Amino acid sequence: MTKSPVGTINLESLMSRANILFTSGYRFRGDLHVGNLEKSFAAVSGNIEKFQHKMRFRAQNDFDWIHAGGHDTRLRVIDADDLDHEFKELCRHSLSLLDGGNHCPMVLTVIRDRGRPHDFIVAQTSEHTYVDARSAETVFNLIIDHYNALCRGDEARQAEVLDAARRIRTLPAAEMVEILTADGYDRDAHMEGLAAYPVADVGEYAIPLDMVPACLEEYKKRRFAPVMRFFKLGKLVDRCRAKYPELTQNAVACAALSKGFYNLNLKTRGAPDQHVISFKMLSDLLKPELREQYSGNYIAFVPTSVDGHLPIEEMAKAIHDRIRHFKDSKLDATIFNLVEEAVDAAQVGTANDPLSFVVTNWNNYRYLNQAEYLHGCQSVRHQSGVNIEPKDVLGAVLVNRPILVINMSAKDELCLSFFPSLRAEAENLAAADEIAAVIEQA
Numbered sequence: 001m002t003k004s005p006v007g008t009i010n011l012e013s014l015m016s017r018a019n020i021l022f023t024s025g026y027r028f029r030g031d032l033h034v035g036n037l038e039k040s041f042a043a044v045s046g047n048i049e050k051f052q053h054k055m056r057f058r059a060q061n062d063f064d065w066i067h068a069g070g071h072d073t074r075l076r077v078i079d080a081d082d083l084d085h086e087f088k089e090l091c092r093h094s095l096s097l098l099d100g101g102n103h104c105p106m107v108l109t110v111i112r113d114r115g116r117p118h119d120f121i122v123a124q125t126s127e128h129t130y131v132d133a134r135s136a137e138t139v140f141n142l143i144i145d146h147y148n149a150l151c152r153g154d155e156a157r158q159a160e161v162l163d164a165a166r167r168i169r170t171l172p173a174a175e176m177v178e179i180l181t182a183d184g185y186d187r188d189a190h191m192e193g194l195a196a197y198p199v200a201d202v203g204e205y206a207i208p209l210d211m212v213p214a215c216l217e218e219y220k221k222r223r224f225a226p227v228m229r230f231f232k233l234g235k236l237v238d239r240c241r242a243k244y245p246e247l248t249q250n251a252v253a254c255a256a257l258s259k260g261f262y263n264l265n266l267k268t269r270g271a272p273d274q275h276v277i278s279f280k281m282l283s284d285l286l287k288p289e290l291r292e293q294y295s296g297n298y299i300a301f302v303p304t305s306v307d308g309h310l311p312i313e314e315m316a317k318a319i320h321d322r323i324r325h326f327k328d329s330k331l332d333a334t335i336f337n338l339v340e341e342a343v344d345a346a347q348v349g350t351a352n353d354p355l356s357f358v359v360t361n362w363n364n365y366r367y368l369n370q371a372e373y374l375h376g377c378q379s380v381r382h383q384s385g386v387n388i389e390p391k392d393v394l395g396a397v398l399v400n401r402p403i404l405v406i407n408m409s410a411k412d413e414l415c416l417s418f419f420p421s422l423r424a425e426a427e428n429l430a431a432a433d434e435i436a437a438v439i440e441q442a
Contacts, residue, residue: 004065006050007170010343011297011336012129013063016055017395020128020419021094022386024136024407025087025111025121026367030377032120033151034110038075040146041108043158044139047165050130050295051105060394061346068103075108083121084228084383086111091385092225094125105130106139121383122374128297133362134284135295138168141366144374151375170296173340180285180333190334199278199303201354203265206401207423209352215422216396224420226385227428229436234412236442240316247316250361251323253406253414254281255306255316260435261356262308268430278305281323282360283332300332300339303355312438349397357402357431368410382407383415396422402431414439 045051053065074097080086090109097104106126113119126136142161149157171179181187207215233253240252258277265271280301286294306318326332342348362384367373384405390396403419416435418428 004053005067006053006065007172007175007296008063008065009170009173009176009296009298010061010340011173011299012055013057013060013343014348014394014398015297016057016063016129017060017391018128018398019095019389019391019395020386020399021097021125021388022128022133022136022405023087023091023094023123023125023384024133024140024362024364025123025381025383025385026140026364026374026379027083027119027121027381027383028374028377029119029380030374031118032110032122032374032377033147034075034077036150037108037110037122037143037147040143040150041075043162044143044146044165045106047162048139048168048295049166050168050170054103055129059346060343060348074104075110077110077112079112079114079117081114083111083113083119087121087123087383088225088228088385090123090125091387092223094387095223095389097125098127106136108143119380131295132284132297132299133360134286134291135298137362137364138291138295139165140364148375164292167293168295169293171294173336176285176294176298177333177337177340179290180336181330185330185333187334190329190331193331194303194335197303198276198305199354200276200305201278201356201401202271202275203261203269203356205261205356205427206353209349209397209400212396212400212422213393215400216390216393219396219420219422220389224387224425226387226420227418227425227432228383228385229416229432230383231414231416231436231439232412233408233414233439236312236439237412239442240313243313244317244320247320248323249408249412250363250406251316251320253361254279254304254319254359255312256438257357257359257404257406257435258306258308258315258319259312259438260431263438264430264434265308267434274307274309276305277308278303278355280304280355280358282358283323283326283335285332285336298336300336301358302326302332302335349394355401357404359404359406361406363408368408379410381409381413381415384417386417386419388419390422402428
């Protein structure tokens with residue numbers, strides 16, 4: 001690989017081929033100073049080194065970053081009759097932000113309610129090649145910090161925020177692995193555990209590799225809005241915590257997803273009553289203090305299996321224990337490193353992976369827990385949507401099964417959204433209906 005002027009992560013080359021644009025929607029009620037938001041966005045993003053570069057791709061194990069001569073710090077304002085509908089349309093057409101070869105790592109869009117202009121969404125659209133969801137959240141928090149300081153006339157705080165933006169860099173993957181595995185790490189045990197870990201795609205949701213090219217060609221003929229649903233998760237969380245108080249909302253939500261896929265297998269795919277649901281859980285490798293320093297795709301896709309016939313409380317407990325295991329043992333660091341090694345060997349996309357879906361959690365806890373996250377405004381809801389347009393078969397292989405995003409808002413509201421399906425939107429809709437039934441039955 002050619003030496004790049006900024007730190008590189010091999011996963012970036014894969015993300016560039018998958019061509020993923022993901023949007024976090026932060027909904028507020030209050031007074032927004034659009035001019036100040038535009039100034040803060042330009043100031044913060046203009047001081048992040050990685051954003052000033054673009055990828056030059058030749059092969060999955062042969063790419064580098066070159067200076068792009070600046071980037072488009074675009075902020076748009078849209079007036080809409082229905083905020084949620086307009087947000088979906090923004091996600092449907094988010095790929096157009098890169099039309100004409102635009103260099104656009106991140107864009108902000110303000111969607112205002114036409115009849116009630118104090119109700120609005122600030123939508124942050126990010127190109128996954130540059131940032132994962134946690135890195136995008138770090139940048140957004142800096143933009144909000146700068147905006148708040150600008151609105152309050154606090155010049156010292158504005159300067160502090162820009163200094164923080166200038167400190168953000170991408171640490172090369174090999175160096176990050178050394179930090180993550182400095183102690184309490186047993187790669188050999190991880191390899192043995194992964195080899196023995198049971199995984200199965202009973203419902204055949206993953207598109208086999210030999211079918212991906214045809215699905216990709218058909219997919220390119222249309223452009224989808226995200227499948228997006230909102231649920232009240234509180235009763236299900238309370239039910240699960242009555243038996244296991246330590247359970248997180250994330251574990252409960254993942255149990256609901258797994259039970260939904262299990263029920264769908266029973267109803268439509270001829271599955272036996274007792275079968276395993278296997279999925280990939282995206283794990284954030286970095287603690288918050290490291291996220292403040294390093295930006296990039298520091299994530300691992302960790303296999304997680306659970307017996308679908310178990311009561312949902314037991315499913316949530318099994319998922320919770322699995323998450324704790326791969327965090328405490330640093331199994332996720334091993335998996336991250338294995339992906340880096342596979343890219344070096346040009347082996348990604350050469351074997352079928354028997355897992356039914358992928359799930360990722362984009363909760364912004366500062367937004368959820370801070371009374372006045374945005375100056376003069378009340379936080380209302382966090383939502384998300386993703387669009388994809390794989391550039392080639394390698395990129396399509398990375399998104400060849402249902403990929404689900406969960407976001408929590410205040411009062412236990414869950415937003416569930418799906419990446420578009422390369423094969424059939426009906427598959428996402430059917431899964432969403434079954435997951436809804438699981439949560440509503442609680």
